[in-house]
Amino acid sequence: MDVTGPADAASFARGPWLAQVDAVLLDLDGTLVDTLGDFALALARTLAELDLPAMPREEIALRVGKGSEHLLQSVLLWACTRAGHADAAARAQALYTRAHLRYQHHYGLVNGSHAVLYPGVQEGLAGLRRAGLRLVCLTNKPHAHALALLRAKGLDGAFETVFGGDSFARKKPDPLPLLQACAWLGTVPARTLMVGDSRNDAQAARAAGCPVVLVTWGYNHGQPVREVDADGYMDSFAEMGVG
Structure with a gap:
């Protein structure tokens, strides 16, 4: 898969790349939920x-x-x-x-009491599921806290599984969590999209061989996210809603 990518995530989601993606790994804090x-x-x-x-x-x-x-x-x-x-x-x-x-x-x-979903999250996830894509939440947050947060925000049924920062021996930006998630899904990295909000997600994806799209509303350590090497960027999660 050519990971040089389009200029923005909207064209990624609606263009021919979609047919080349079997699953999506989604970060949690700063990507789905403002925590x-x-x-x-x-x-x-x-x-x-x-x-x-x-x-x-x-x-x-x-x-x-x-x-x-x-x-x-x-x-x-x-x-x-x-x-x-x-x-x-x-x-x-x-x-x-x-x-x-x-x-x-x-x-x-x-946990969850002062956190809010970013606009378009539920619609975007629903669109990805309608497109037949398999979804996994892949976060550095401890697994128990991740599950509780997803339940609190009504997203506990959105994913096939959830992997936390304590699910593997190493965390993002190490590629191990992405590679293990791909192994669990039975997908190849080149056909497994990572969606996150920071260079940690992008570095992990690049090292794992996964395409990566970054959202522009997250944290990214105070640095402009568009300066991070990625295959696309999106200003609204609704841009990932397809079908």
Whole structure:
């Protein structure tokens, strides 16, 4: 499959490429659901218990995408630095185990309560299913939290299966999750489309040999998503609704 791709995702979805795709792997946070409100609340409660300052939402958005461990480590380092600890890195490391337990607790309580579906998600997923494409949710979010979020947002029946950040030995941007998802589906990577919101998704797809489309409304660590090497970009999830 030629992965040089069209200029935008709308032409990808409605053009001849569709006949060359058997399945779609979809990221969750920043792609299907805006979960920044959940992250902000759970992190604020966790940091308060540790006597550390809360992080602004715009700073949290820069750190989303590589899994909860990376997010928490980055937030702790920022908060310890902001609090004036002489050795912020050492302090953040010392607090990590306790912080991780408390963060998972708080996130479990708020998961989905301050998150919203992006416009066109349900219509886009329905269109892909009508087109006969198999759908898998492939996220770096812990599997249990991913399932709970999908249920809370009425998307639990949209996918054949869900793989989380703890489903495999490595997370995106490593290609392993995509390759394992393709193996589960029984599809070849070149016929399995990855849809995500960041360079993590694109790097994983490129390394796995999957075509990739990026949405323009997600997080992507604060960088313009159109600067990331991808086969297409879409400004509305409804653009993936076909048939």
